[in-house]
Amino acid sequence: MESEIAVKRLSALAQEGRLAVFKLLVQAGAEGIAAGEIARRFGMPSNTLSAQLTILSNAGLVASRREGRSIIYTACYDGMGELLFYLTEECCQGRPEICAPFLSPTAACCPPGENDR
Amino acid sequence: MESEIAVKRLSALAQEGRLAVFKLLVQAGAEGIAAGEIARRFGMPSNTLSAQLTILSNAGLVASRREGRSIIYTACYDGMGELLFYLTEECCQGRPEICAPFLSPTAACCPPGENDR
DNA sequence: GAAATATTTCTATATATCTGGAAATATGGA
DNA sequence: TCCATATTTCCAGATATATAGAAATATTTC
Numbered sequence: 001m002e003s004e005i006a007v008k009r010l011s012a013l014a015q016e017g018r019l020a021v022f023k024l025l026v027q028a029g030a031e032g033i034a035a036g037e038i039a040r041r042f043g044m045p046s047n048t049l050s051a052q053l054t055i056l057s058n059a060g061l062v063a064s065r066r067e068g069r070s071i072i073y074t075a076c077y078d079g080m081g082e083l084l085f086y087l088t089e090e091c092c093q094g095r096p097e098i099c100a101p102f103l104s105p106t107a108a109c110c111p112p113g114e115n116d117r
Numbered sequence: 118m119e120s121e122i123a124v125k126r127l128s129a130l131a132q133e134g135r136l137a138v139f140k141l142l143v144q145a146g147a148e149g150i151a152a153g154e155i156a157r158r159f160g161m162p163s164n165t166l167s168a169q170l171t172i173l174s175n176a177g178l179v180a181s182r183r184e185g186r187s188i189i190y191t192a193c194y195d196g197m198g199e200l201l202f203y204l205t206e207e208c209c210q211g212r213p214e215i216c217a218p219f220l221s222p223t224a225a226c227c228p229p230g231e232n233d234r
Numbered sequence: 235g236a237a238a239t240a241t242t243t244c245t246a247t248a249t250a251t252c253t254g255g256a257a258a259t260a261t262g263g264a
Numbered sequence: 265t266c267c268a269t270a271t272t273t274c275c276a277g278a279t280a281t282a283t284a285g286a287a288a289t290a291t292t293t294c
Contacts, residue, residue, distance in 0.1 A: 003136055010131035013204070015282080016124055026205075036240055048283055050242055055281095069240045069291050084201055087130070088143075132252080153270055162254055167272055169252095186261050186270045236294090243288070251280070258273070264266085 001086045005060070009083045012059035017044065018052045025062055025075040032074035034067070118203045122177070126200045129176035134161065135169045142179055142192040149191035151184070
């Protein structure tokens with residue numbers, strides 16, 4: 001991953017509201033949660049939340065799909081995994097095999113099939 | 118970890134310059150690198166770098182020790198590990214054992230003894 | 235097609251962050 | 265003590281981010 005993307009993802013997560021939203025979506029799994037429902041849970045105006053979701057989405061950390069009138073957001077586990085890998089890949093004098101094999105971008109956080117976008 | 122600390126750490130890493138400095142220190146290991154040497158490598162004014170290091174330090178991502186006239190900075194692998202754990206701990210419907218056992222705060226990124234503060 | 239619901243886009247204001255010049259502080263050596 | 269080196273602190277201007285009101289867009293239902 002390029003550092004530019006890593007910074008974008010880190011920035012997206014570096015805010016109380018967005019981090020809370022992201023964690024909620026991470027917990028929610030593949031089913032996801034509608035934008036309105038998220039706003040309701042956090043008592044946030046819908047337009048404010050929409051801006052937050054756009055930032056997370058542009059960073060590749062969440063995805064969305066329309067379902068009727070609602071737009072359902074889900075966490076992108078792959079995007080998260082790539083970031084975790086980037087943060088640790090060159091640890092220990094460039095010998096990532098020591099500490100980060102389990103963090104490889106292909107090692108999905110959730111069981112296969114559960115986190116397909 | 119409290120979300121406030123997570124946000125602080127994410128914010129600290131969410132900037133090109135600081136992320137590069139942090140990765141450099143992660144690669145450097147326990148030996149660390151002097152502030153001046155870091156500034157030289159990145160062609161950064163010393164006061165600008167100092168501000169960046171202060172932010173990383175306040176976030177608990179780097180530590181420093183004085184050695185003669187120089188101040189040596191090192192990565193805090195534990196602080197990093199805690200953050201990674203926080204980001205993944207409630208993944209998969211609150212069953213972290215599925216995806217994050219290897220990310221536990223006690224699972225050091227580097228071999229034991231190499232990353233003691 | 236009109237009304238209700240869900241979400242986004244436009245826009246502006248407030249707030250926070252980034253950067254580096256200049257001065258201050260700390261250490262080591264002559 | 266005086267000077268050179270290493271780093272930090274103070275400060276201010278430029279830039280970026282956060283928030284939300286109002287209007288616009290999209291979808292379903294009647």
